[in-house]
Amino acid sequence: MRDIFTAELAALGEDLTAMSRLVESAIASAGTALLTADLPLAETVIADDHTIDAIERDLDERCVLLIAQQQPVARDLRVVVSALRMSASLERMGDLARHIAEVARLRYPATAVPEALRGTFTEMHQGAVAVSQRVTEVLASYDLEQAAEIERADDVLDRLHAQTFGATLGGTVGGAHSGAGPLTAQETVDVTLCARYFERFGDHGVAVARRVVYLVTGDFADERGA
Amino acid sequence: MRDIFTAELAALGEDLTAMSRLVESAIASAGTALLTADLPLAETVIADDHTIDAIERDLDERCVLLIAQQQPVARDLRVVVSALRMSASLERMGDLARHIAEVARLRYPATAVPEALRGTFTEMHQGAVAVSQRVTEVLASYDLEQAAEIERADDVLDRLHAQTFGATLGGTVGGAHSGAGPLTAQETVDVTLCARYFERFGDHGVAVARRVVYLVTGDFADERGA
Known part of the structure; x- marks a missing residue:
C-alpha cells in the first residue's frame, strides 16, 4: 500500500509541475500577445486555457481518490490537500493569462498598452514569467531558496503595479492614443485591469x-x- | 464512529454558513461605505477581514483532521473536500469586500463612485448582497432553487459590469469630478477596479x-x- 501511495504522490507532484509549465507558457505568451498585438498568439492562450482547467479537475479527482483509497494521515494527507490548493492557484493563474490575452484580442490590431507604459508592462511581464518559472521549480524541487525568490518577485510586481497607477494618473486623461501623451479612457481601463492581472x-x-x-x-x- | 462523523460534518456545515454570514455582512458594509463615503464602516470591514481569514484556516485544519481521523469515502469525502473549496471561495469574497472598503477609505471624504455611475453601482451592490445572501441560504439548505438564483444574480452582475465600461468610455475622459460629466483618470481607475470586484x-x-x-x-x- 505504501509503495502505491508513494508512487501516486510522485505522479501527483509531476502533474502539478507539468500543469505549472503550461501556466508558465500561457503567461509568457499572453504578455507577448499583449505587448506586440499578436492576435494568433492571443487566440492560442485563450483556446488552451481549457487544457489547464481540465488538468485541475483531473488532479482534484485523483487527490480525492487517493485520500479515499489510501487514507493517508499526518504529513501525507497534508501533501495531498496542499496539491488541491496549489492546483487551484495554478488554474487561476491560467485564467489571468487568458484575461490578458482577451484584452490583447479585443484591441487588435492596436496594442492595449500605451507607449508611455510599455517599459513598465515589459517589466511586469518579465516579473510574472519569473514568478511562474520559479513556481515550476519549487514544485519540482521543494527548494526553499526558490520559494523565497517568489516572494521577492512578488514584491517587484507590487511595486510595478503601483507605478502603473502613478503613470495612469500622472497627466490629465483625455487625449487620443499618442506617443508618451495622456491616456484615453479605454487605455486607462485596459492598463488598470492588465496591471491588476499581472499583480x-x-x-x-x-x-x-x-x-x-x-x-x-x-x-x-x-x-x-x- | 459514524455518529461522530455526522456530528462533525454538521458542525462544519454550520461554520461554513456562519462564515458566509460574515461575508454577507462585509459585502453589505463595503458597498455602503463605497457609496456613502462612510469611513468608520470601511475601517470596520478592513479590520474584520482577518476574522474571515481565521475561520478559513480553522475550517481547513478541521477538514484535514476530519479526513485523517474519520477516513471518509465516497460522498462523505466529497462533502469535506467541497467544504475546503467553498471556504476558499468565501475567504476570497471577504478579500474583495476589503478591497472595496480600501477604495472607499482611500477616497474619503470624497466618494469613489462618480455621480453618473451611482445607479449602476447601487444595483451592483444589491446584486452582490443578493448573491451572498443566497450563498448563505444554499449552504444552510442545499436548496437547488437558491443555487439557480445565484446563477441568475451572477448574470445580472455581469450585465452591470459591462454597463460600467460603457459609461466609463462613453464620454471623453478628462474633466474634474462633476455631476454627470466625464470621469477623471482616478475615477476611471476606481470604477474599473470596483466594478470588477463586484463582478x-x-x-x-x-x-x-x-x-x-x-x-x-x-x-x-x-x-x-x-
Missing part, C-alpha cells in the same frame, strides 16, 4: 510558495498576507 | 452554488464556466 500572478505564486514552505518546514506564513 | 462576487457565488449542486445531484457544471 495577481505574484499573489498566487506566493500562495503556492508558502504551501511548499509549510510542507517542508511545518511553518505556515499567513497565506493571505500578500 | 467577481458573482463568480465566487456561482462556484459555491455549483459545488452544492454537485453534492446534491452528482452533476458538476463546469465550475469555471462563468
Whole structure:
C-alpha cells in the first residue's frame, strides 16, 4: 500500500509541475500577445486555457481518490490537500493569462498598452514569467531558496503595479492614443485591469510558495498576507 | 464512529454558513461605505477581514483532521473536500469586500463612485448582497432553487459590469469630478477596479452554488464556466 501511495504522490507532484509549465507558457505568451498585438498568439492562450482547467479537475479527482483509497494521515494527507490548493492557484493563474490575452484580442490590431507604459508592462511581464518559472521549480524541487525568490518577485510586481497607477494618473486623461501623451479612457481601463492581472500572478505564486514552505518546514506564513 | 462523523460534518456545515454570514455582512458594509463615503464602516470591514481569514484556516485544519481521523469515502469525502473549496471561495469574497472598503477609505471624504455611475453601482451592490445572501441560504439548505438564483444574480452582475465600461468610455475622459460629466483618470481607475470586484462576487457565488449542486445531484457544471 505504501509503495502505491508513494508512487501516486510522485505522479501527483509531476502533474502539478507539468500543469505549472503550461501556466508558465500561457503567461509568457499572453504578455507577448499583449505587448506586440499578436492576435494568433492571443487566440492560442485563450483556446488552451481549457487544457489547464481540465488538468485541475483531473488532479482534484485523483487527490480525492487517493485520500479515499489510501487514507493517508499526518504529513501525507497534508501533501495531498496542499496539491488541491496549489492546483487551484495554478488554474487561476491560467485564467489571468487568458484575461490578458482577451484584452490583447479585443484591441487588435492596436496594442492595449500605451507607449508611455510599455517599459513598465515589459517589466511586469518579465516579473510574472519569473514568478511562474520559479513556481515550476519549487514544485519540482521543494527548494526553499526558490520559494523565497517568489516572494521577492512578488514584491517587484507590487511595486510595478503601483507605478502603473502613478503613470495612469500622472497627466490629465483625455487625449487620443499618442506617443508618451495622456491616456484615453479605454487605455486607462485596459492598463488598470492588465496591471491588476499581472499583480495577481505574484499573489498566487506566493500562495503556492508558502504551501511548499509549510510542507517542508511545518511553518505556515499567513497565506493571505500578500 | 459514524455518529461522530455526522456530528462533525454538521458542525462544519454550520461554520461554513456562519462564515458566509460574515461575508454577507462585509459585502453589505463595503458597498455602503463605497457609496456613502462612510469611513468608520470601511475601517470596520478592513479590520474584520482577518476574522474571515481565521475561520478559513480553522475550517481547513478541521477538514484535514476530519479526513485523517474519520477516513471518509465516497460522498462523505466529497462533502469535506467541497467544504475546503467553498471556504476558499468565501475567504476570497471577504478579500474583495476589503478591497472595496480600501477604495472607499482611500477616497474619503470624497466618494469613489462618480455621480453618473451611482445607479449602476447601487444595483451592483444589491446584486452582490443578493448573491451572498443566497450563498448563505444554499449552504444552510442545499436548496437547488437558491443555487439557480445565484446563477441568475451572477448574470445580472455581469450585465452591470459591462454597463460600467460603457459609461466609463462613453464620454471623453478628462474633466474634474462633476455631476454627470466625464470621469477623471482616478475615477476611471476606481470604477474599473470596483466594478470588477463586484463582478467577481458573482463568480465566487456561482462556484459555491455549483459545488452544492454537485453534492446534491452528482452533476458538476463546469465550475469555471462563468
